[in-house]
Amino acid sequence: MKYEVKNIGKGYKKLKVLNDISIEFEKNKITCILGPSGCGKTTLLNIIAGIANKDSGEIIGFEKRNISFVFQEDRLFEWKNVKENIEFVLKDKMTKKDRENIIDKYLKLINLRKYKYYYPTKLSGGMRQQVNILRAFVYPSSILIMDEPFKSLDINSKQTTIEFFTKVKKLENKTCILVTHDIEEALVLGDKIVILSDKPAKIKKTITNNLSTYERKKNTEKKNQLKKLIENEIKKVEYTIPP
Secondary structure, three states: OOEEEEEEEEEEOOEEEEEEEEEEEOOOOEEEEEOOOOOOHHHHHHHHHOOOOOOEEEEEOOOOOOEEEEOOOOOOOOOOOHHHHHHHOOOOOOOHHHHHHHHHHHHHHOOOHHHOOOOHHHOOHHHHHHHHHHHHHHOOOOEEEEEOOOOOOOHHHHHHHHHHHHHHHHHOOOEEEEEEOOHHHHHHHOOEEEEEOOOOEOEEEEEEOOOOHHHHHOOOHHHHHHHHHHHHHHHOOOOOOOO
16 A cells, blocks of 8 residues: 655645645655744645645545544543543444453553553643553554654653654554654654755655664764754755746
């Protein structure tokens, strides 16, 4: 199965946001979309998810597919505990017994079982986002879209939650599309890194991240070289000659 966007264009009145965006998303891999704030990354995600309409181009492979979406904020139901929040996305998908078995299995595997009956107000920001991510993985979808899910977390919570995400990804393979403006985040998580320009956004460079798991976590020479390459690409100024 191929997941792809081809020649996507989008604008709002006179403001052109996306300009001829083409990306192929490899199955069960993580594609990071990296770019400056306000360049149209979230707009692209919304088009892929069917939340927003495109002006031009094609969406291939996403049609009639179940998609999980993790937003910047966790969007947990404050009046439901951890178990009930996760169960909410499974209600129409399986029996009550199967729901409970799956929830218990995952909470145990990732050391969240003792928080099963905690309400969101009793959880830290990082813990809330972990439950939110777990809910997205448990939902029976083949595609996971994440819009800067670690942006609002402090450094320690962010690192813990990224490690948590990596662990859950190994348990449940999904094709992941992750938007970020954080280069380190992209290097640690992304199998493919797509760099967008400022708006009207177009693709400046696509990089395959061949770093090993160890190299992604440490400040190795290979990682620093790749980081410098990305930084240089982002710093390039693109001048538009007025008509």
